[in-house]
Amino acid sequence: MVLNPVITKLAGRLVVLASASPRRREILTNVGLRFEVVPSWFKETLDKSSFAAPHLYAIETAKQKALEVARRMPFKHLKTPDIVIGADTIVTIEGDILEKPADKQDAYRMLSRLSGKEHSVFTGVAIVHCTSETDSQMEYDVFDFYEETKVKFADLSEELLWEYIHSGEPMDKAGGYGIQALGGMLVEYVHGDFLNVVGFPLNHFCKKLAEIYNPPPKSEIQHTKYESIPNVETFDNPGDLESGLERHMENGEAIRIGNQPGDQDNRSISHHCAAVSVEAKGPVEFPHNIADLLDGFKASKTLFVASKLKVFDLLNSHGGLKVGEVADKLQTSVVGTERLLDGCVALCLLEKTHQLDSLVYKNTEQANMYLVSSSEYSLHGYIIHCNDHVWPLFTHLEHAVQEGTNQKEKAFGSKTEDLFQDAYCNKKDVRLRFMIAMHSIARATGRDVAAVFDFSRFKTACDVGGCTGAMAYELVKMYPDLTITVYDLPAVIEMSNHFRPHKQDTHRVTFTAGDFFKDDLPKADLYILSRVLHDWSEDKIDVLLSKISQICSPGCGLLVAEIVLDEQRRSPARALLQALSMTEGKQRSGSEYSQLLQKYAFTEIQPKHTGNFLDAILFVKQ
Numbered sequence: 001m002v003l004n005p006v007i008t009k010l011a012g013r014l015v016v017l018a019s020a021s022p023r024r025r026e027i028l029t030n031v032g033l034r035f036e037v038v039p040s041w042f043k044e045t046l047d048k049s050s051f052a053a054p055h056l057y058a059i060e061t062a063k064q065k066a067l068e069v070a071r072r073m074p075f076k077h078l079k080t081p082d083i084v085i086g087a088d089t090i091v092t093i094e095g096d097i098l099e100k101p102a103d104k105q106d107a108y109r110m111l112s113r114l115s116g117k118e119h120s121v122f123t124g125v126a127i128v129h130c131t132s133e134t135d136s137q138m139e140y141d142v143f144d145f146y147e148e149t150k151v152k153f154a155d156l157s158e159e160l161l162w163e164y165i166h167s168g169e170p171m172d173k174a175g176g177y178g179i180q181a182l183g184g185m186l187v188e189y190v191h192g193d194f195l196n197v198v199g200f201p202l203n204h205f206c207k208k209l210a211e212i213y214n215p216p217p218k219s220e221i222q223h224t225k226y227e228s229i230p231n232v233e234t235f236d237n238p239g240d241l242e243s244g245l246e247r248h249m250e251n252g253e254a255i256r257i258g259n260q261p262g263d264q265d266n267r268s269i270s271h272h273c274a275a276v277s278v279e280a281k282g283p284v285e286f287p288h289n290i291a292d293l294l295d296g297f298k299a300s301k302t303l304f305v306a307s308k309l310k311v312f313d314l315l316n317s318h319g320g321l322k323v324g325e326v327a328d329k330l331q332t333s334v335v336g337t338e339r340l341l342d343g344c345v346a347l348c349l350l351e352k353t354h355q356l357d358s359l360v361y362k363n364t365e366q367a368n369m370y371l372v373s374s375s376e377y378s379l380h381g382y383i384i385h386c387n388d389h390v391w392p393l394f395t396h397l398e399h400a401v402q403e404g405t406n407q408k409e410k411a412f413g414s415k416t417e418d419l420f421q422d423a424y425c426n427k428k429d430v431r432l433r434f435m436i437a438m439h440s441i442a443r444a445t446g447r448d449v450a451a452v453f454d455f456s457r458f459k460t461a462c463d464v465g466g467c468t469g470a471m472a473y474e475l476v477k478m479y480p481d482l483t484i485t486v487y488d489l490p491a492v493i494e495m496s497n498h499f500r501p502h503k504q505d506t507h508r509v510t511f512t513a514g515d516f517f518k519d520d521l522p523k524a525d526l527y528i529l530s531r532v533l534h535d536w537s538e539d540k541i542d543v544l545l546s547k548i549s550q551i552c553s554p555g556c557g558l559l560v561a562e563i564v565l566d567e568q569r570r571s572p573a574r575a576l577l578q579a580l581s582m583t584e585g586k587q588r589s590g591s592e593y594s595q596l597l598q599k600y601a602f603t604e605i606q607p608k609h610t611g612n613f614l615d616a617i618l619f620v621k622q
């Protein structure tokens, strides 16, 4: 369930937020919108003086941010979004626009201007629909709006001002303050939408969606159609967009790619599949979605190999390197290394810049955050697992489809009786690789799963099949009264100490070894099943859930963390593609999980999409 039914109209479309702001991401995630984040490269350099009013500047910046992403994605991300959302927040006082401070002095200048006075916060929002209707070019329908909120600051002493500036909070925020955190202490009153000041006017956005999807008569809608994109300056060279895939249309009007607004009800396949209806007789437009799929495996393998060779670790520790230096340090050929690095640039994992007379390769911010093996939320372990374990299974997909079985024997030479307890899994190196992979996903997701419900009424939890304890560590961080037992097979528990975080007090997380099909589970008032149910047959699930149901008293909780399918079982593609290499389990929709758990006297509280790798459903024992 989501707060605004209109948001469900976006289900099944590839929705992209063209903003790196964690605050915007959180606001939209909280209402159940599923979207990808692709930060815009548009430089915020529009000439403010050329706009008649400040809000027009914010709207234009939001539009340009969204359009830049809409234009870049088909070429750099190999997929075409259906909808791109851009936003720009500015603070205005006495007719001047204040954006993000450049440094501490700039923050001081801004905040002392705001002290004791009322100012306005404007957020411009652009919703860009990407369509390809009648001619060879993509077309962009842009719907935009803005919201104004008045905020009054208290009189700020010099001491308070500098204390706030030294906290570091002002630096990435329009006007130099963040109302949702420490900056809230500076504010005397707010007139208008609070979330607008945080960075995204959710209420107005939902109204706008309602207007777009349940439209009033056409004459009343105001939006701009961009057949070609206005020439704007971005970090990227717009010229390179023309060099990649070109759209071929010999006589126009042949096909439509992508769902159009209003298509929701008769849509037959989901967004990533880009519903293609061939309506006309003439030659057809170039099938971008199919071309993207043809290259999909090359893109994955490029990421895998760069990760395996630790390219991102190397570039992170050196800041930036020339191709010869990378080849030298990796002991690889110069020509092959250059191809790999250029492939990573094309996939937006690396940046290539001219420095003096040479080309230097550097990690993108995203690569530093997720691909460097030592980074806090690194996906490196999971990427290596995909390369070493999932990739070989997928090379036998044809057999898997013919035989309806997992192809572990063909890929690794071991027959699967129990997914986790055969000789192959008991090899120490294989087990460790698996645990590192589980750890990286659970760490990346744990915080979001822990935050989607209020678990504070639970004092004891048992993470059943909790592996390295990654989810447990995130939960105890957020809930200071909670203690968690991580329950897993002895061979896993034996190695769990490797994963204990150093900078966290971990005494509230303990480990118990056992077999959840055979042994008694520890007593707790919240049970967690994260990525467990999808792995097993109905019979085995029956054993496990009967055990949990018996041990639970009324009021006990059961948290299921899985990728939850939509009700038509069409998306997310991630879940359906993962199912192709499954042994005996299956992926389920929200209502399928509810029906399953109902049999064991658990009632669903609410399913939540976290926007992360896993979704969450909380159940309560009756």
Ligand SMILES: C[S@@+](CC[C@H](N)C(=O)[O-])C[C@H]1O[C@@H](n2cnc3c(N)ncnc32)[C@H](O)[C@@H]1O
Pocket: 420, 438, 439, 441, 442, 464, 465, 466, 467, 468, 471, 487, 488, 489, 492, 514, 515, 516, 517, 529, 530, 531, 532, 535
């Ligand atoms: C797919 S992993 C999920 C790990 C963790 N919950 C997460 O979300 O990252 C499944 C976990 O179940 C554990 N497991 C499998 N069979 C088990 C059994 N019979 N008893 C206890 N744990 C088991 C595995 O060792 C593994 O850690």
